[in-house]
Amino acid sequence: MAAESEVQKKLPASLSAKFQDSFAYLTIKDRMPVILTKVVDFVHRKKNNLGPEFGEDGAEDLKNIAGHISKLRYEIQTDKPVVPLEDDRSDTIIWNQILEKLTNENGNEPPKWFSSAWLYLECYMYRRIQESVELCKVMQDFDVFEESKNNAFYSSELAIQTLLTNLLVTVDNIEKESDKKLSENLLFQQFLQVSLWGNKCDLSISAGMDNAQTSCILDQLQFLKDNILINDSSQIWNYINTKKGGSRIDIVLDNAGFELVTDLCLAEFLLSAGLAKSIHFHGKAMPWFVSDVTSTDFSWTLKNLSATNNLAMSKFGRLWQDRIEDKSWVLHFDTFWTLPFDFAKMKSEAVELYKELAKADLIIFKGDLNYRKLVGDLNWNTTETFETSLRGFHPAPLVTLRALKSDVVVGLKEGQGEETKEKDQSWMVNGNWAVISFCDKTI
Ligand SMILES: O=P(O)(O)OC[C@H]1O[C@](O)(CO)[C@@H](O)[C@@H]1O
Ligand SMILES: [Mn+2]
Numbered sequence: 001m002a003a004e005s006e007v008q009k010k011l012p013a014s015l016s017a018k019f020q021d022s023f024a025y026l027t028i029k030d031r032m033p034v035i036l037t038k039v040v041d042f043v044h045r046k047k048n049n050l051g052p053e054f055g056e057d058g059a060e061d062l063k064n065i066a067g068h069i070s071k072l073r074y075e076i077q078t079d080k081p082v083v084p085l086e087d088d089r090s091d092t093i094i095w096n097q098i099l100e101k102l103t104n105e106n107g108n109e110p111p112k113w114f115s116s117a118w119l120y121l122e123c124y125m126y127r128r129i130q131e132s133v134e135l136c137k138v139m140q141d142f143d144v145f146e147e148s149k150n151n152a153f154y155s156s157e158l159a160i161q162t163l164l165t166n167l168l169v170t171v172d173n174i175e176k177e178s179d180k181k182l183s184e185n186l187l188f189q190q191f192l193q194v195s196l197w198g199n200k201c202d203l204s205i206s207a208g209m210d211n212a213q214t215s216c217i218l219d220q221l222q223f224l225k226d227n228i229l230i231n232d233s234s235q236i237w238n239y240i241n242t243k244k245g246g247s248r249i250d251i252v253l254d255n256a257g258f259e260l261v262t263d264l265c266l267a268e269f270l271l272s273a274g275l276a277k278s279i280h281f282h283g284k285a286m287p288w289f290v291s292d293v294t295s296t297d298f299s300w301t302l303k304n305l306s307a308t309n310n311l312a313m314s315k316f317g318r319l320w321q322d323r324i325e326d327k328s329w330v331l332h333f334d335t336f337w338t339l340p341f342d343f344a345k346m347k348s349e350a351v352e353l354y355k356e357l358a359k360a361d362l363i364i365f366k367g368d369l370n371y372r373k374l375v376g377d378l379n380w381n382t383t384e385t386f387e388t389s390l391r392g393f394h395p396a397p398l399v400t401l402r403a404l405k406s407d408v409v410v411g412l413k414e415g416q417g418e419e420t421k422e423k424d425q426s427w428m429v430n431g432n433w434a435v436i437s438f439c440d441k442t443i
Contacts, residue, residue, distance in 0.1 A: 012378040012379040014117035023428070047063065082111045082112070082113075119373070144287060149257060153257045161310050163194065164265070192233050193225075231435075233438075236436075240361075282332045292369075366401055371435075384411070386437045401436055
């Protein structure tokens with residue numbers, strides 16, 4: 001016990017809105033209330049256009065959701081203490097136990113918005129939104145972010161078309177290449193970077209505003225290359241090749257819309273090139289951080305791809321549906337991903353999920369929130385090693401593909417952070433800079 005607290009003492013502080021020059025402060029003060037306002041607007045609009053199948057109960061439910069979320073916004077803006085959840089979702093008990101523990105550790109004071117850990121509070125906000133839906137009579141399946149996610153897909157449709165047309169040509173040519181390994185390595189780098197930059201397109205960083213990919217991502221890769229602050233892709237390539245194609249690769253997904261399509265392209269390339277045998281995807285069990293992929297979003301995306309009259313889109317839409325049926329693609333939606341725990345806690349808090357991930361030969365974590373959870377959302381020195389920041393989370397070799405959208409990053413060279421800041425003051429939060437960090441340690 002003493003040894004454990006010694007280690008904890010050495011850890012940096014959690015990111016928090018108590019640091020007024022931080023992105024956490026800006027997020028809690030400005031960005032989160034804006035997201036909630038947009039949700040309330042959407043719920044009101046929905047209420048006015050609700051089909052007859054939901055009847056008066058449906059309208060009443062939506063009115064209650066809007067009231068609940070407006071109250072939550074007021075609680076945040078007036079820095080009220082966090083309160084227990086009152087619905088009966090399967091994870092309610094865990095959330096309330098966490099709150100109790102945090103309250104005890106804080107001299108019997110519940111966490112508050114402008115002084116407690118940002119990661120916990122931001123997750124709690126999304127869980128409270130879900131609470132308002134769980135308490136409904138007839139609208140329990142309602143996703144308050146559905147419209148923005150679907151619109152994000154439609155606004156990226158041209159970019160999706162171009163990308164999938166390129167994928168179609170690539171997949172057809174893989175077998176015909178003369179210097180197979182060399183070209184596969186280049187294509188691997190390309191699809192890894194496509195998936196990486198797909199992460200620029202989330203709707204949480206844009207506070208729910210349209211943030212779609214409207215131009216061809218492939219044309220931008222060369223230009224974006226210098227913005228990859230850490231690029232471990234050669235090590236990842238070498239590692240994957242030691243597995244001789246027999247591997248299972250897990251992708252811990254982030255956002256729906258264009259980003260999801262880029263992840264599916266990476267998965268398709270890995271299978272078609274024989275670099276992996278199966279791909280396991282991990283999505284969210286409930287709507288989360290505005291644009292994160294739920295099971296409904298995943299099926300919606302495949303259905304919409306299949307239904308278009310663009311050749312590449314419809315072909316992959318159908319092929320990917322088949323891949324789910326033949327189990328070369330497997331989908332998981334574990335509740336752990338929508339709890340406020342960082343990943344170092346997975347081994348004790350979600351034993352089964354940890355064991356499942358340990359079956360992978362490589363785990364690819366997408367996006368900013370997954371990165372924050374990998375490194376514990378702590379105020380690390382930018383030159384700290386990625387391995388140290390993981391604090392013992394090593395279910396399998398893992399890589400993070402993340403565009404920087406919060407003020408924490410590790411693994412940089414001495415002076416690299418300062419240099420980047422000189423070029424771009426908001427480099428840590430504007431999504432224009434990125435990392436591909438790999439850790440091959442396993443325990
Ligand atoms: O979709 P991503 O890449 O996880 O980004 C979501 C990020 O946006 C933010 O909401 C910005 O506040 C972060 O909290 C979060 O890490
Ligand atoms: Mn996200």
